Amino acid sequence: MELRHLISFLALAEELHFGRAAARLHLAQPSLSQHLRRLERSVGAELVARNSHEVRLTPAGHAFLDLARDIIAKVEQAGQAARAAAAGRAGTLRVGYNFPAGQRVLPAALAELDRRHPAIDVEMRELRTGPQLAALTEGRLDLAMVYGKPSSTSLHSRRLLRVPLVAVVGHQHRWAGRDRVPFSELAGEPCVLFRRAQSAAMYDTIVTAARASGIRLTIAEEVDDPGATAILAAVRPVVGFASAARGGLGGTRTTAVALYDPVPVLDVHAVWSDEANPLVAAFLDCLPATSSV
Known part of the structure; x- marks a missing residue:
């Protein structure tokens, strides 16, 4: 069963006249008749009856008509969906992000993306920088929002946000009542850090x-x-680190203390590997301008 034969049948069913249906399809009448015969052979039933006075659908033709219309509509929808995906207007985009991006960048970007391209779905995963970049390289993410500009020449990036780092301590820590401390006061303080591979x-x-x-x-x-860093800082006299966007990691259990001299500052970048991905391009167009916390 060929698609063109279905289209010819639908035109004939609507016109009930071989001449008008052929003209509508820009076909010669013999070609239209041939399409019908081949379709009827494929279906195994006569769909159109005709004599010198009229053209009409047989009972089999009436039964076939609505389903044939559904098939053509589905084919048209499939084409529209494919064209929309190729143009970056539909599909599923997989986005990784860290906490500052999730708080300061992602909400506005998603709202704008939904306004412009409501057929694009976004799958989101909050991860540290290292796991995000690994997922991006392995094709499990389409775009990452991470700390730092990647060194790989195969990755593209755009700076989104600049955030200072703060110390995170429990309420019993001697720094808990202070607004800020010089970085040098960390000398001798037991610190909670993470493996460099998690966020270089x-x-x-x-x-x-x-x-x-x-x-x-x-x-x-x-x-x-x-x-886990927040839990340790809440129950032990240790110092953790977080972005100022995150602040006290453990809510009421910990408090954030600004660091200065120097102020440790990080850039958050959007990173992607496939520059030709239209979904990535659509999302990048929706990102807000670079800002600072």
Whole structure:
């Protein structure tokens, strides 16, 4: 059963006249008759009856008509969907993000994307930088929002946000009542850090700030999960680190203390690997201008 034969049948069913149906389809009448015969052979039933006075649908033709219309409509919808996806107006975009991007960038971008392209679905995953970049490289994400500009030449990036880092301490810590402390006061303080592979840019920013202030950090714990960092800071006299956008990781259990001299600062970048992906291009067009916390 060929699509053109269905189209010819529908035109004939609507016109009930071979001449008008052929003209509508820009076909010669013999070609239209041939289409009908081939369709009837494929279906195994006579669909159109004709004599010298009239053209009419047989009972089989009436039964076939609505389903044939559904088939043509589905084919048209499939074409529209394919064209929309090719143009970046439909499909599923997989986006990774970190906490600052989720708070400061993603809500406005998603609202604008939904306004412009309501047929684009977005799957979101909150991850640290390292896992996001790995997922991007392996094709499990289409776009990542991470700390730092990637060094790989195969990745493209755009700076979105600049955020300072803060110290996170429990309410019993001696810093808990202070608004800010110089970075050098971290000398000798037991700190909670994470493996560099989890977020190289954040790790390097902290270590570089320590070096600039003339101290060496005392790493008491290595914890990759921000929630676990908050728990440790809440119950032990240790110092964790977070972006100012996140603040006190544990809500009422911890408090954020600004660091200065130097102020450790991080850039959040949108990163993608496939520059030709129209869904990525549509999302990038919806991102707000670069800002700072």
